[in-house]
Amino acid sequence: MMLHETCTTDQAAPQFDHEWQRRAFGLALALSEFGHYDWSDFQQSLITTIGDWENTAPSERDQWEYYDHWISALEKVVDDHEVLNAPPLDDGGHAVHPEDDHDH
């Protein structure tokens, strides 16, 4: 197996190839930030999605595309947590950092 050529030539490479990948990243992070799920739930969903891909025979699976897995994982965690049924944003009911509310 050969490493991708850019491993040796592409220092400080861009992190996203396409804007939709950046949006997918930001959307997953934003929903976690606003308390719709724990980041670890998203991570577990991503691990499962990638694990399924790795356990599928190469002839049976799509070519590797990290952000396809990212989107599948995001759709699953949104579904599992019924994020689409969450109450709309209103009076700041979502505490982004509830643990920071201590008065010291």
Added chain:
Amino acid sequence: MSDQFAYPSDREASSAAKVAALEALLVEKGIITGQTVDKVLAYFESEMTPLNGKKIVVKAWNDPEFAARIVVDTPAAVAELDLPEGMAGAEGEHLQAVANAPGVHNLVICTLCSCFPWPVLGLPPYWYKDPVFRARAAREPRKVLGEIGVELPADTEIKVWDSSGHSRWFVIPERPAGTEDFTDEMLMDLVTTESMMGVALAGPAS
């Protein structure tokens, strides 16, 4: 014109459409606003950058006591520095530093997903998530390091750290020789993201 390359671009369009549709639906239902994702990305891209990691490494180079603390209780040592506050989900609570030393080189990988230490390194280069890189780096790190230009003495031990949600590893590279008189700014220029992943040594960015 149909050819064998049509499918990936269809898939690409399909993925892009899925993201746009999901965001639009969330906005329509009032669960997020049209600005939410942009705000989160703006914060992330301005604050969660390798600049944080560079400051940590330079502090460790200049302060032996800090260098000793950073590998024992990384979050507490990082908290001593004036860095941006972490965000929930991308927080630094699981950060764990490992230090290179004469005879020891550390390499960070993630075999399942990219549990990357964002708060200090920003996002990983895209090839870090490539399954070939991950699998080979776990199995034959010395060979992989050689291929990407990191030639280590035969008797240098290579430790491979598998990042996870529980431990987000990053590397304190060795300070290059001949930099005793460097200012902090000059030293920071020597610390690349790659050197903090263990896939390069500290030195001028190539």
